[in-house]
Amino acid sequence: MFEKLDGIILRTQDYGETHKIVTILTPQLGKIGAIARGAKKPKSRMAAITQPFIHAQFLIQLGSSLATIQQGEVIQSFRKIREDIILTAYASYLAELTDKLLDQKKYRPFLYKQLLQTFDWFAEGKDPEILVMIYEWKMYKEAGFAPVVMQCVNCGNSNNLHAFSVKNGGMLCLNCTGMDENAYSLNANVIKLLQIFSEVDIDRIGLIKVKEENKQLLHLLMEDYYEQYGGYYLKTKKFLKQLDLLK
DSSP: OEEEEEEEEEEEEEETTTEEEEEEEETTTEEEEEEETTTTSTTOTTTTTSSTTOEEEEEEEOOSSOEEEEEEEEEEOOHHHHTOHHHHHHHHHHHHHHHHHSOBTOOOHHHHHHHHHHHHHHHTTOOHHHHHHHHHHHHHHHHTOOOBOSSOTTTOOOSSEEEEETTTTEEEEGGGGGGOTTOEEOOHHHHHHHHHHHHOOGGGOOOOOOOHHHHHHHHHHHHHHHHHHTOOOOHHHHHHHHHHHHO
């Protein structure tokens, strides 16, 4: 059975001397694995459509385990991302995060749209750190461990939110802050940003400007949260940390 699908390449791996196995995120079938025969050959027609982050239309033959790519046509190559080591690192991280947290063949066109729009915004020069945090929130929801940010995780009060508790999985109000002495004390602006990141559709993002100290606080908070609940080691996250050290 043949299917024509749009898709984004999340991961590639060599298979034998000349072939590749790729993981593709599609709006029609979710995340699928496919073999691209001859894709490692320099002059192969498959080489261009089996690079990481490529957005393409594929003609595939479905199989019981792996699909087979018959042909394809590049829609967007995201060349600007590939030419920038920082953007490449961020895009690689989001691709790996999606691959790890999204179940195979789970139909999630919303996440496909969010990832594609994030790559579009990367290429247009919008703040990648902010975009990454917004997309992370979407994946945490998908994986079932997103924190509670619209109300107090303990008493349900939506007023007087004051701190974020990694241990308790979300915001604490003033009355409940004593539950966690290690909770992050947040000002109203940072709390609002957390709530926006949690709820907003990425294609609605304009030019968001966040103070550097607030950005660093959010990054640290989300890093600690993933370490507590994420469960997957991500090689690309380690590389991003190395880039932070270089900066």
